[in-house]
Amino acid sequence: MSGPNDNFDPKQVAALDPAAVDGFVADALAAIEGATTTAELKQARHDHAGDVSPLALANREIGALPPQARKEAGQRVGQARGRVNQAVAARQAALAEGELNAALAAERVDMTLPVYVGPQGALHPVTTLIDEMIDVFVAMGWEVADGPQLESEWYNFDALNLAPDHPARAMQDTLWIDPPTAGKLLRTQTSPVQVRAMLERGVPLYIVSPGKVFRADEYDATHLPVFHQLEGLVVDKGISMADLRGTLDHLAKTMFGDVRTRMRPHYFPFTEPSAEVDLECFVCHGESVGNPDRPCRTCRSEGWIEWGGCGIVNPRVLTACGIDPEVYSGFAFGMGVDRTVMFRTGAPDLRDFVEGDIRFSRSILGGAR
Template identity: 45%
Template sequence: MSGATLTIGDYQALVSAFEAEAMPAIAGADSVDALEAVRAKHLGRAHGWLRTLSARLGELDRGDRAAAGRAFNEVRVRVEDALAERQQTLAPAREGGALADPTMPARHSWAGVVHPVSQVLDEMIAIFRELGFTIALGPETESPWYNFGALNFPADHPAMDLHDTLYVSDDVLLRTHTSPVQVRTLQAYPPPIRVLIPGNVHRRDPFDASHAPAFTQVEGLVVDEGIGFADLKATLNHFARRFFGAAKTRFRPSYFPFTEPSAEMDVVCGVCNGSGCGVCKQTGWIEILGSGLVHPAVLESAGVDSERYTGWAFGMGPGRTALARHGIPDIRILYDSDVRFLGQFSR
């Protein structure tokens, strides 16, 4: 049957005519408004050329419609591309150049975060690296000898009560401090030794606002000939000035089985400047670290000549420092890993 009122040849001519008229008009539009007028005339929904061409497809023989549709589509794509291109030329606003509304927000990518405890650790490490310290690491599961015996803990003594210990077996425990790495390092390398030992340690403490059963420690060890308390004080004072901006420190007696003499270092409270406040429990001082001269028994545990070599060591908790410096009231927040908390510390 041939009810067609339009031949394929006629239709193709119409399409070509459309393109021949539209293209120069687009190229000739010299403003966004002019271009908009062209768009309305040729591609407008109400009575543009496109609509006409699309409607007249129905007038073709069924067998011709596919070919005609292809021709129509090809031209449509070309005209639309030309329009978009001309639009870009006339109004490049959206990509660079003058913006219609420069107050609109920037496009961001996600900001990564170094955990606040790692940030503290990094800063501590950076200061000691300037002083020639290198980084030593060791395992979290340890033998009782490395954790206690080699560090001069008297067997079955109340000193052990300060380290409530998690045991895996009779021979394996979770280290209660990073100090076993002192012994491992002294066994593996000859003096001079200047190392910093960061790592996780475990105590059988309930998980509450001020205790965590696993936490990060960092300790330092210096062993060489002629090392004494004056070097300990000078180095740790330097650290306190650099890290805390502390104008004043004080050293007071303490006890650790693996150091003798042992000392605790305080820095003057940054909140009250020493006059006493809630932060420093009215003492004017904040406890920062434990330290002391390496006990000769520790050197001897590692086969080091304790008459020839002496040394000092210190240890501190970057977690506590992170809590204090950021005003975090509950240690568990450091472990929760809430992305909103972490996001506060992006750099």
């Protein structure tokens, strides 16, 4: 490259001639406009606006001009390069928009076509039934209470009127935690939650407490060492057996439809008087009783199905929880959720409930009433 001088060679700076610069611009604009893809535009930009493009080389020759000619040549080349860069930017935007539209059209998904949906899980039937039963009580204004599964002996037995020598302790096949002297056990019922609620929440009290319970039962078609209960407790002024009967009738009709209930005298240490609650068989409605031509497997042709236990809260339990039994009374009830699922769906074997087979949950939920 020649240095600046007053006697410059016109041939040396021919690239700065106005006609030459206009030609460079015309070639660049034609190449840019002719680019149909961003890749072609990138090449055109390299050829006509890059470091070795004709306009870039012309810009380098400005230094070879005499000082009085540099300003005009610089403006001419600068404007030319600006036009080319503007054309590149405009074409880049147009091509990008066109390529995006083409990609969207090519990748369009027809939402009306059937698609493969991956396998989905399902709520366990016990979980589903617990939610339905809770909804019944929440709609009546009750609260849901929960408590620990590893429980203290006092909450599980003593506060519920089961003294250390009470025979009912042996009836429940308790699973104790080592060492036995610690007085810790896996709760045999959800009743400890009721004791905790009376101590912590006070009265009046309307709660329902679902959860797992643990007993050393055999693992067979009708027994599990881990199963589920749902218990309810009401403590208020003027509570009677009639309130208990009305509550259970409402729950039974919500769960099973138009069925009857009955109560049979029974014994529970934490309620007095106590009763067992039976449901009229919702399959045969009692028509199988004494009728060998129409046997019923659900109720074994007895017409009734044992559902759970209930009764008026024993005054000793209220006293243990700091509630005056002369002012307040209450009722409590409880039933096994797993067997309730069996009643509603006809599931033949409780062991299917703990196998974790998604097909079982789907079949039970699909056949539930």
